Amino acid sequence: MVMDKIFEIIKKEKKRQREELAMIPSENFASEAVMRAVGSSLMNKYAEGYPRKRYYQGNVNMDLVESLAQERILKVFGLNEARWGVNVQPYSGSPANLAVYNALLAPGDKMMGMYLPDGGHLTHGWRLDSRPISITSKFYRSEFYHVDRKTRVFNYAAIAKQAKKYRPKIIISGGTAYPRNINHKKLAGIAKKVGAYYLADIAHEAGLVAGGANPSPFPYADVVTFTTHKTFRGPRGAVIVARRDLIDKINFSVFPGLQGGPHLHTIAGIAVAAGELTTASFRRYARQVVKNAQTLAAELKKGGLDIVSGGTDKHLVLVDLRNLKLSGWTVAWALDKAGIIANRNTVPYDTASPYYPSGLRLGTPALTSRGMKVPEMKKIAVWILAVIDHVKKEKMPEGKKAVNRFAKKFRQAVDRDPWLKKLNREVTAFAKKYPLPGI
Ligand SMILES: Cc1ncc(COP(=O)(O)O)c(C=O)c1O
Secondary structure, three states: OOOOHHHHHHHHHHHHHHHOEEOOOOOOOOOHHHHHHHOOHHHHOOOOEEOOEEOOOOOHHHHHHHHHHHHHHHHHOOOOOOOEEEEOOOOOHHHHHHHHHHHHOOOOOEEEEEOHHHOOOHHHOOEEOOEEOOOHHHHOEEEEEOEOOOOOOEOHHHHHHHHHHHOOOEEEEOOOOOOOOOOHHHHHHHHHHOOOEEEEEOOOOHHHHHOOOOOOOOOOOOEEEEEOOOOOOOOOOEEEEEEHHHHHHHHHHHHHHHOOOOOHHHHHHHHHHHHHHOOHHHHHHHHHHHHHHHHHHHHHHHOOOEEHHHOOOOOEEEEEOHHHOOOHHHHHHHHHHHOEEOEEEOOOOOOOOOOOOOEEEEEOHHHHHOOOOHHHHHHHHHHHHHHHHHOOOOOOOOOHHHHHHHHHHHHHHHHHOHHHHHHHHHHHHHHOOOOOOOO
16 A cells, blocks of 8 residues: 555545535545546546547557547437537536537627526626626626526526527526426527527536436537536546537537646546446436435425425435525534535525525435435434524524624534534444445
8 A cells, every 4th residue: 555645534535435424416426447447547648639639649548448438428328429429528517618618609709507596507607797706707798597586496488588688699507406307498499599509517417317317408409518426426527418510619629729638547437437327227326316315305395494496306405494594504514513414505596695505405416326215315304304403593693703703603512512423423323334335
């Protein structure tokens, strides 16, 4: 074993992952095979360019890796090579989206994506009023569609009306906290009517689409992007799949437009994950992820929590804590101390800040990868409800100074809290019974 301090930290992190319940919807556990491919000698090689068109010598094996990854991506989604092209080189989801815009838009063109606090993503043109936050809103003009205030799901007629007025060059769907299926047919139709491209960013649900548990955007979208480290269960990376007539522009945008040498070790890991995704056991996994999230949503709802949109079709559950006058920050820290790792999140029409938002986002992909099913979700829901009950008197005050004081005191209090410590021991003993995939 190599003796570097980093390996001590890795050991500690592995222990943490084994002893805690990972409930962040964008996280998962890659398999041993994926990890071995990523940690291989492929990382030593420069391979600028694409298969059979490299700028460096010695790429015979790199060509095989990248071509196999492309083939497997097509197979995963049941796509025909004559209609679709694949780029597996984006370093991650954010550069993948930027590469698509760089290929299809001119600076100053208009994009329309989901409003970030409703559950959209930064790379869909996020800005605060006229202040660009994401670089995408520096290069392009952006406007956002919302979920309906009452139902907290999309009103497609309202989106169509907005698109007709705004006339964007691209309409983007997908996000980080929208728990319901997206109607790709409707959004693609809206885009077509105004002469816009339709980009489906399925970063979160790619694995669920591959496993047949969520609807596929492929019959309708012009371009689909996704990350490979969430429900896809591969290494950190991303893929762009585009209509055949757009792929050359997109390839040129990724390299040489935005990136240099591709990370072939990561691409190898993506290929291995894609191979795993076409198995019957992965299809069972994808369905179980959704069933687990639906169970969790139903149990939390029974316990009195306000579940955004009333439930979920996916791997994630969004809880609105405003009816309890609680902050997502408070609940997330208390859960953390109990060994349940969730994340605080904004909820639709949130008036709180993104750092201290009013929601809690929970996901089931990682727990399902450890073999947890409906009974385990019910048990975890009881714990989550108990933690919320335990902190229900801890109301976040108004004003920056008072919030800072409260946050400091609260963190100290939960660190010492004997009830949370006891629950943590129970959660740890439970979590350790479920094997952690990977090495
Ligand atoms: C919808 C969506 N798009 C893009 C991204 C960006 O991916 P990355 O974090 O790999 O840059 C994410 C990440 O959470 C996402 O949820």
